[in-house]
Amino acid sequence: MRKLLIILATSCASFESHGFWSLGLNGSMTDVNGVASHGYGIHGSFHISPYLGFELGYKKLGEDHSSGVEVSYDSLSFLVQPNYRLSLFNVYANLGTHVYEGESDLQAQFVYGIGAELPISNQFTLSTEYNFYNVGATDIEALTFKANYYF
Numbered sequence: 001m002r003k004l005l006i007i008l009a010t011s012c013a014s015f016e017s018h019g020f021w022s023l024g025l026n027g028s029m030t031d032v033n034g035v036a037s038h039g040y041g042i043h044g045s046f047h048i049s050p051y052l053g054f055e056l057g058y059k060k061l062g063e064d065h066s067s068g069v070e071v072s073y074d075s076l077s078f079l080v081q082p083n084y085r086l087s088l089f090n091v092y093a094n095l096g097t098h099v100y101e102g103e104s105d106l107q108a109q110f111v112y113g114i115g116a117e118l119p120i121s122n123q124f125t126l127s128t129e130y131n132f133y134n135v136g137a138t139d140i141e142a143l144t145f146k147a148n149y150y151f
Contacts, residue, residue, distance in 0.1 A: 037062030
């Protein structure tokens with residue numbers, strides 16, 4: 001346990017690429033039950049090291065008109081983001097849960113995906129990610145574009 005704490009403290013102390021906290025906006029193209037839609041959202045993240053971060057975000061996942069009734073999908077997500085720095089950009093995975101309003105109460109489901117982040121400056125990055133959401137019997141795939149500000 002002591003070695004793990006030393007490794008964690010060392011990696012946090014050497015984190016120089018950008019800040020630990022970020023805020024960002026995102027827009028996405030979604031596939032809701034095979035029907036194209038669009039979404040948007042806001043997110044904040046905290047990085048405990050250059051290799052691991054956490055993200056909390058709200059996302060409007062899109063709308064489904066296929067049944068003749070308009071259904072809107074909103075989600076609050078908590079993600080763990082292991083990442084790895086390549087020469088020009090970071091690649092990362094999204095693993096976590098999202099909460100949405102079900103038929104009678106709040107429901108939670110698993111969310112997962114992959115992404116890549118391109119640093120523009122020490123404080124500003126652009127990223128894209130591809131995530132899979134399950135909302136009840138509905139599967140939603142989202143290709144998301146993000147702008148992030150680190151401080």
